Amino acid sequence: MIATLDRTPLPRAFFDRPVLDVAPDLLGRIVVRTTPDGPIALRLTEVEAYDGPSDPGSHAYRGRTPRNDVMFGPPGHVYVYFTYGMWHCMNLVCGPGGRASAVLLRAGEIIEGAELTRKRRLSARNDKELAKGPARLATALDVDRSLDGTDACAAGDTPLRALTGTPVPPDQVRNGPRTGVAGDGGVHPWRFWIANDPTVSPYRAHTPRRRRS
DNA sequence: CAGTGGATCCACT
DNA sequence: GTGGATCCACTGT
Numbered sequence A: 001m002i003a004t005l006d007r008t009p010l011p012r013a014f015f016d017r018p019v020l021d022v023a024p025d026l027l028g029r030i031v032v033r034t035t036p037d038g039p040i041a042l043r044l045t046e047v048e049a050y051d052g053p054s055d056p057g058s059h060a061y062r063g064r065t066p067r068n069d070v071m072f073g074p075p076g077h078v079y080v081y082f083t084y085g086m087w088h089c090m091n092l093v094c095g096p097g098g099r100a101s102a103v104l105l106r107a108g109e110i111i112e113g114a115e116l117t118r119k120r121r122l123s124a125r126n127d128k129e130l131a132k133g134p135a136r137l138a139t140a141l142d143v144d145r146s147l148d149g150t151d152a153c154a155a156g157d158t159p160l161r162a163l164t165g166t167p168v169p170p171d172q173v174r175n176g177p178r179t180g181v182a183g184d185g186g187v188h189p190w191r192f193w194i195a196n197d198p199t200v201s202p203y204r205a206h207t208p209r210r211r212r213s
Numbered sequence B: 001c002a003g004t005g006g007a008t009c010c011a012c013t
Numbered sequence C: 001g002t003g004g005a006t007c008c009a010c011t012g013t
Helices: A019-025 A114-120 A134-140
Strands: A030-034 A038-051 A080-083 A087-096 A103-110 A160-163 A173-176 A191-192
Touching: A019 A038, A019 A087, A019 A103, A030 A103, A038 A087, A038 A114, A038 A134, A087 A134, A103 A114, A103 A134, A103 A191
Parallel strands: none
Antiparallel strands: A030 A038, A030 A160, A038 A103, A038 A191, A080 A087, A087 A103, A173 A191
């Protein structure tokens, strides 16, 4: 499992690279959420890359709006959006600044503070499901729009930050089409995950929903 | 395990 | 008015 957990913060330079370089490199890294009840630490096992200007699947594809404003800012900050009327999802903005690229955090393993996440994820049948899926991950870490724009590279005991952790060897990284993305015919194999990890979410193709009458 | 439909509301057109 | 970077309960095999 995890031999020695490196708690060094990830430097800004880590995120100030092309998103396709950053995304696979995030696997095995740690996100720490500091709540009033205590810290929750999550080891990233699955992510997806979104590249603003060239990517129809990206929220930034149609330009800057109040919602996606953080994506256009400096790398290393957190972009949180609200979707499907009830869920939040969490991204880390990548470089170069202003390009509006970001990595969606899709799944992870809770390695500290699981007793806190279980209270928010009552439907999880076991601990592997606590953060298996982007909205579940955000729910487990108690992340919502109030944390949009947080600097994950800031020093100190901030509400949300990214740590070096233990990077995954390249031969353990797998990639494939992104999950549930409209306007992406699966042409972008920009979903990255750790091979054989039980906390990785199942793949689902995008399915447009019928309108209710 | 696979497939289906409901929940729920904000951003954007 | 439209549709979504989802999850969950439920059905049938």
